[in-house]
Every structure is written in C-alpha cells, then in structure tokens.
Amino acid sequence: xxxxxxxxxxxxxxxxxxxxxxxxxxxxxxxxxxxxxxxxxxxxxxxxxxxxxxxxxxxxxxxxxxxxxxxxxxxxxxxxxxxxxxxxxxxxxxxxxxxxxxxxxxxxxxxxxxxxxxxxxxxxxxxxxxxxxxxxxxxxxxxxxxxxxxxxxxxxxxxxxxxxxxxxxxxxxxxxxxxxxxxxxxxxxxxxxxxxxxxxxxxxxxxx
Numbered sequence: 001x002x003x004x005x006x007x008x009x010x011x012x013x014x015x016x017x018x019x020x021x022x023x024x025x026x027x028x029x030x031x032x033x034x035x036x037x038x039x040x041x042x043x044x045x046x047x048x049x050x051x052x053x054x055x056x057x058x059x060x061x062x063x064x065x066x067x068x069x070x071x072x073x074x075x076x077x078x079x080x081x082x083x084x085x086x087x088x089x090x091x092x093x094x095x096x097x098x099x100x101x102x103x104x105x106x107x108x109x110x111x112x113x114x115x116x117x118x119x120x121x122x123x124x125x126x127x128x129x130x131x132x133x134x135x136x137x138x139x140x141x142x143x144x145x146x147x148x149x150x151x152x153x154x155x156x157x158x159x160x161x162x163x164x165x166x167x168x169x170x171x172x173x174x175x176x177x178x179x180x181x182x183x184x185x186x187x188x189x190x191x192x193x194x195x196x197x198x199x200x201x202x203x204x205x206x207x208x
Contacts, residue, residue: 011091015098041110065118068095085171111187143202146191153184
C-alpha cells in the first residue's frame, strides 16, 4: 500500500508540472491560461504563442506520461512489488490527473490528451500508435482537435480488449482505459457542448 501511495504522489507531482504555463511565460511573456480558450494545453499554446512553443509543450507533456510510467516500473522492480501493472496504472492515471489539476499552478491545467498519449505509447506502443493515428486522421479531416481527442479516448478501452501483447507490464488494462476515457471526455465537456451546438473552434496554425 505504501508503494502505491508513493507512486501516486510522485506521478501526480510530475503531472503537475505545467509546461504550457512555464513556456508561454518564458517565450511569449504571458500565461496561456489568460489567453484564447484559457486552457493550459498545447492546442491553446499553438493558437496564442505559435508553433514552436506549442511543439515544445506537446513533447514535454508527452514525456511526463512516459516518465511517470517508467518510474512506476522502476519502483515496482526495485521493491519486488508483486503487481507492477497496478503501479503502472496508478502512475498513468495520476500523472494525467496532475496535468489537469496541477498543485503547482492553482489546480488549473490542461485536458490531459498529450500526457495520456505518452502513457499509452509506453504502456503499449501498438495501442498508443493506433490511438494517435486515429486522432490525427480525424483532426486532419475535421480540423477539430477536441473531436479527435474525444474519439481517441473512447477508442482506448475498446482496444485494450483486442490487443493482448506488447504491454510494458502484462496485465488487464480495460478498467484503466475506461477511467482514462471518462476523465478525458469529462475534461472536454465544454468542447462536446460546442460540437453539438456547431460552434466549436477549428484548428488553425495562425497566431491569435
């Protein structure tokens, strides 16, 4: 139990490092949460601070997910923990949770998509690649980042049923996939409403 709690806390703290806020303040001179959609995510960084800052933010947010999962595996192996897959799932969910509710930045963060992608790519590269490509195709066709993100989140638990190999740590990831999908969709509730109303913002590569 102590190991689980330690992994949860560390992963949450990793997730709480809001690179979108750090980089927009450093390179653009403002807090991204004061501009555009007010969301601390790479899409809003793209719209308000430009491509370079957005790309750096995206990569760092992905790396947060990767680091949290790797740390969970390391701790599990170091402590001879019997169910390392549980530690992986705890770390994976808490790093995304920390990204959304960062303790270092007033609990006002992003929607967890990039960090979720980092988690999925490491937990199971097949699953991660399918989800990423599915999202990118939808975004390319519709220019709705939110639609691609939501659809990819919903696809995740479905894929865990059919993909049984290539996991970093063997285990059943269906419940984790469901929880992650629900959380990401919840974070996009405003986007879902705008999509239904027909006034969701489309992706643009122009600075606001």
